[in-house]
Amino acid sequence: MSESALATDRPAAVLVGLMKHQHSLHILMTRRAPHLATHAGQISFPGGKIETHDATPVDAALREAHEEVALKPDHVTILGSLSVLRSPAGFIVAPIVGMIGRDEGAQVMLSPDPAEVDDILLLPLDHMLDRQNYRRQIHERDGVARQTWVIDHPTHYIWGLSAAIIVELSDRLHIQGQKGTG
Numbered sequence: 001m002s003e004s005a006l007a008t009d010r011p012a013a014v015l016v017g018l019m020k021h022q023h024s025l026h027i028l029m030t031r032r033a034p035h036l037a038t039h040a041g042q043i044s045f046p047g048g049k050i051e052t053h054d055a056t057p058v059d060a061a062l063r064e065a066h067e068e069v070a071l072k073p074d075h076v077t078i079l080g081s082l083s084v085l086r087s088p089a090g091f092i093v094a095p096i097v098g099m100i101g102r103d104e105g106a107q108v109m110l111s112p113d114p115a116e117v118d119d120i121l122l123l124p125l126d127h128m129l130d131r132q133n134y135r136r137q138i139h140e141r142d143g144v145a146r147q148t149w150v151i152d153h154p155t156h157y158i159w160g161l162s163a164a165i166i167v168e169l170s171d172r173l174h175i176q177g178q179k180g181t182g
Contacts, residue, residue, distance in 0.1 A: 030116075
């Protein structure tokens, strides 16, 4: 990586939140507000830049989820993290995986911050982890063609970094499943 690329890299963290909804696991995502300067209208995980007062990427992911969708940090049990990814926009993103909900059956209230979030999405985890829904597609940014992941979904276009995080989550869960049956 060049020195100029390192100078623009900005640390960030996202919450890959899993929660029970309608008797099955779902993944928490958002549709970004249409007026935002970057990534407007895209499907993403709650998250953002790691601030100086964030002690860890976990703290940043939980703070951002609270700011964006009013998810209380004590309603999340951290399960681990996925590989750190570099976005074309210069963010170094740490995906933090957590289970949302303190008690079985307890209601978690979420509310989008209209300054950042257009809609809160709870997408069925089974669909999101099904590798038959994955494909690679070329996207162009600043005149540079990049191959990115896309997850086919009946109502949402999920691609890029968000899709790459889900693909890795699927890979990790698949490997864990194989270890458990061996």
